[in-house]
Amino acid sequence: MSENTFPIYKVDAIVLFFRTEVLTAQEAKHFTKADLLPSPKPEVVQRLYMRILQVLYRFRPECHNMVPLMENIQNPAYHEVTTSIMRIYLLMRQVVAMCFVKEFSLNDLLAPKAKKTMSILSGIMNFIYFRKMRMQISQEHVARFRVDMDRLQTCTRGIKEAEKKIEILTTIPPEMQAEDRELSAALSALQATSTQEYQEANVLNETVAEWKTKIAEQTQKVAHTKVEVSTLKEEIIRLRSGVLESPEDLKNLMEKMRDNLRVIKTSIKAADVRLVELQNTVQGLDQSGGEIQTMYGLLQDLQSALGVSKQLNEELQELLAQNEKLKKQLKNLSTEEVQMKRAEGMKMDKASKRYIRRQKDKESKHLHVQDVLGQCDQVQQKREEKAEQIEEITRDTMRLRAKMQSLRDVCGQTTAKAQELFDMIQASLRNLHKGIEKRFAEVNVEPENVAAIF
Numbered sequence: 404m405s406e407n408t409f410p411i412y413k414v415d416a417i418v419l420f421f422r423t424e425v426l427t428a429q430e431a432k433h434f435t436k437a438d439l440l441p442s443p444k445p446e447v448v449q450r451l452y453m454r455i456l457q458v459l460y461r462f463r464p465e466c467h468n469m470v471p472l473m474e475n476i477q478n479p480a481y482h483e484v485t486t487s488i489m490r491i492y493l494l495m496r497q498v499v500a501m502c503f504v505k506e507f508s509l510n511d512l513l514a515p516k517a518k519k520t521m522s523i524l525s526g527i528m529n530f531i532y533f534r535k536m537r538m539q540i541s542q543e544h545v546a547r548f549r550v551d552m553d554r555l556q557t558c559t560r561g562i563k564e565a566e567k568k569i570e571i572l573t574t575i576p577p578e579m580q581a582e583d584r585e586l587s588a589a590l591s592a593l594q595a596t597s598t599q600e601y602q603e604a605n606v607l608n609e610t611v612a613e614w615k616t617k618i619a620e621q622t623q624k625v626a627h628t629k630v631e632v633s634t635l636k637e638e639i640i641r642l643r644s645g646v647l648e649s650p651e652d653l654k655n656l657m658e659k660m661r662d663n664l665r666v667i668k669t670s671i672k673a674a675d676v677r678l679v680e681l682q683n684t685v686q687g688l689d690q691s692g693g694e695i696q697t698m699y700g701l702l703q704d705l706q707s708a709l710g711v712s713k714q715l716n717e718e719l720q721e722l723l724a725q726n727e728k729l730k731k732q733l734k735n736l737s738t739e740e741v742q743m744k745r746a747e748g749m750k751m752d753k754a755s756k757r758y759i760r761r762q763k764d765k766e767s768k769h770l771h772v773q774d775v776l777g778q779c780d781q782v783q784q785k786r787e788e789k790a791e792q793i794e795e796i797t798r799d800t801m802r803l804r805a806k807m808q809s810l811r812d813v814c815g816q817t818t819a820k821a822q823e824l825f826d827m828i829q830a831s832l833r834n835l836h837k838g839i840e841k842r843f844a845e846v847n848v849e850p851e852n853v854a855a856i857f
Contacts, residue, residue, distance in 0.1 A: 411521060425458055449488070492507075579720070635663065
């Protein structure tokens with residue numbers, strides 16, 4: 404495995420593989436281990452290579468002996484053996500390159516050696532295994548692609564049918580267009596009024612929120628004033644309990660407290676009035692919101708009723724269309740009956756004339772069919788030729804792809820080997836320099852004086 408990119412199989416495994424996968428009928432029965440060891444037989448190896456080429460390239464063995472007609476060769480029968488060997492040699496070089504076998508020469512065909520033939524056959528065996536695996540994967544991909552294509556076709560058919568149904572459902576008959584316009588105008592007017600009412604309701608909700616915030620502020624202020632009143636009462640009690648030196652200060656304090664009480668009472672009364680007003684406005688807003696909700700429910704009921712009316716109109720139109728179709732079919736059937744009666748009367752009169760015409764038509768048709776069959780045979784031949792050309796082109800493309808892949812793999816292997824050699828040489832040079840430095844350190848000699856010493 405250090406030199407090859409594939410394992411070298413044993414002789415029994417190689418014989419079993421080529422008997423089952425490559426050779427057929429009598430060739431598989433007569434192919435044994437003695438044909439390869441101790442010295443391979445050239446005719447057996449050549450026949451085996453021919454069958455390998457037939458499996459890989461569909462190149463039949465009798466085609467190897469054909470001399471090209473474009474060349475002016477004297478006595479082409481003398482060149483059949485050499486042409487077959489050279490053809491096998493050239494094609495096997497391509498196969499061996501794909502199988503990553505390094506060398507293949509004419510001696511491997513004319514005087515093969517056991518070790519070399521084992522390596523070549525094991526490489527071909529490995530390549531056939533790989534080819535079989537990739538063909539199975541490609542067949543699975545093709546089957547999945549066909550299933551996906553069938554699904555896509557069914558989906559496209561369903562989409563087209565749905566589009567047709569949508570067109571039928573969306574088209575309004577001319578009789579109902581006036582009613583549809585009136586209903587659409589009424590709906591647009593209702594939507595406009597509903598949007599306006601929604602806007603008004605939103606404005607009212609915003610005002611309610613503002614009033615609620617103001618009420619909360621007023622309640623906070625009232626609570627704050629209540630707290631101040633309680634503190635003032637406590638101060639009054641404390642002042643009454645205490646003994647004042649001057650009665651004038653007491654009078655001034657009492658007047659101030661009375662003024663504060665008056666201001667607080669007036670603010671409380673104003674807050675109460677404001678609260679009553681705000682409560683009245685909130686109740687009015689709640690009533691208006693209920694009215695808006697009832698209007699919205701009525702609009703929804705109207706919209707559902709319009710949808711039901713549309714469905715009923717569509718069903719009525721469908722029934723009318725079916726009735727018209729049935730009437731047309733009845734008319735057609737009646738006209739067909741009259742025509743059939745007339746035709747039967749005419750047929751009885753023109754029976755003899757038609758018989759003569761049929762005889763002539765049969766003869767002309769027979770000639771025409773023969774001409775068409777000849778043309779079909781020519782077309783079939785051309786089609787087979789084109790199919791063979793397409794197969795040859797596909798084979799060439801597969802060969803080129805395999806060559807490209809093999810070259811890429813070889814390049815990758817050579818670069819990896821070169822990198823390994825470079826790393827090994829670099830590591831050995833480092834070890835050598837370290838050893839030299841250690842030696843100089845042991846001897847206590849500077850590197851510059853080494854040349855003078857030697």
